Amino acid sequence: MAEFDLIELIRARAMHSRGDVVLGIGDDAALLEVPAGQRLVACTDTLVAGVHFPEATAPQDIGWKSLAVNLSDLAAMGAQPAWAMLALALPLADVRFVEQFAEGFMELARQFEVALVGGDTTRGPLGITVTAMGFVPEGGALLRSGARAGDAVFVTGTLGDAAGALEMRESGIGNRGPETRAAAALPARLNRPEPRVAAGLALRGIAGACIDVSDGLLEDLGHLCCASGVGAEIDADALPLSPVLQEAFPAAQRRGFALAGGDDYELCFTASEADSARVARAFAALDCGATRIGRVVAQPGVRVFDANGKTLEPRRRGWQHFAT
């Protein structure tokens, strides 16, 4: 099967159209129209088999996740997603894989009205690079650099579920007792993360700084603090954990997942104390919720405290991209 037949398979499933796509898949490049007064927001993220997802992951889930991790980056900027491009490397021209991959990819794309406007398919070890593009009004983007000492630190949704799912998979638990519920619920958090696009949009004009939690809370909040020239203190007991994670894992382990597990794709953001009520109002209309987990301080670094004010030293601080 030639590249062009695979592209056709994908194109046939990419029929979602938008008025701002002048020319989509099928020429040397896409032609796109950014609305007046809007800035283009663009990001790109790669998933590699065996590194970012287990080899046995369902193709539909790989498709979903490869777009989700990019929409999560757009969400962290407060951007409205619009377009995506897909570069897919495959060991073989596997029609079934491509069909199922496209099914998962497009399911999420439809949910956010994202048009697939271009890409590349090639032979190679299984890997997917997606480029996502969207818009923010001029001056409206959420940056990492806007946190100020005294701000509150929030996180959307719950943390640690994806890490819990990985642990269950690796340790083989999940077929007895409370783990049964976890086995049913947690893998979806790992395989089908929900990018917090609505939260990002709602936080325009409210959040001082924002980042998505992909490498683990401590790691990503650390980047936000670096970019803002501040530090942060986290209340370990305030970390939002899902009921199933709490049932399935002991306290220290689930806390470790929440602090450093990675793959959460929640938003971590800061807001001034004066804006706490606005944060609450913004999330009243959203499914995911937002939890206050700490505060921004002048001293650099991210520190974690328990209920007694004792500093905790997490064993891991985040996902190491080049760990062996």
Add this chain to the structure above:
Amino acid sequence: MAEFDLIELIRARAMHSRGDVVLGIGDDAALLEVPAGQRLVACTDTLVAGVHFPEATAPQDIGWKSLAVNLSDLAAMGAQPAWAMLALALPLADVRFVEQFAEGFMELARQFEVALVGGDTTRGPLGITVTAMGFVPEGGALLRSGARAGDAVFVTGTLGDAAGALEMRESGIGNRGPETRAAAALPARLNRPEPRVAAGLALRGIAGACIDVSDGLLEDLGHLCCASGVGAEIDADALPLSPVLQEAFPAAQRRGFALAGGDDYELCFTASEADSARVARAFAALDCGATRIGRVVAQPGVRVFDANGKTLEPRRRGWQHFAT
């Protein structure tokens, strides 16, 4: 070495700035400003080690080529390049490789004033996905679909040099007689293709249709014809071949390279007979030249004729992405 140190290595070399980059590398996504009245042109292409370049290729050349193949797609649209994003998968956090890769990438980026605005580095089999973005005025893009029966078919530069370089590498020739000159000249065509950006810009308003020749002339001209609902006839003896290719390879072999070799990154375009003089004037100011190689006809398909009007049947028609 963590991902963030590698990103820092790349960022330190990506300091070329542009006024339209509101925010480059360092946040969840880039913030970019498309000029008023311009359309965004976006493409993405992947290079995989052992598939798109020999494993032993110099990192500088891999860096150059990974950007060049994308700028070539922008050139084929008549676009002015502006920004790029780089997704780099590496087996190891190899600082020397990243430095040299970035050196080659940035050398070409500087040449076209392309700002590197974002990306991703990750562990995985060596592979590079670049996304390139640029602009065309509203209505000014060169499309594949604008060829009409009766138009002339042109190609920029020379064809087949990259395929000649690959053949020399694979057959081990190149150390004697006329091949010596070829051995010195041809590998650069394979490893450091020059995207025909200036040609694409000069062809706005002149070319009816345009495509870049990446998979081989017959294959790519075939796509252009399909998109335009036409066919084409090529004069085999009119194909532009470099003097070194002519010295190093017999007639049938070099013709095969020119028709189906791939990796040329020249532009193939059509123009009406009435515009022939405009094509000549446009290329008078350019280094690469353009050669008339045939004509657009109503009958679908691409046919090749020799000087006696006899149809030639090429053994290969182009690069098969999933050939084994």
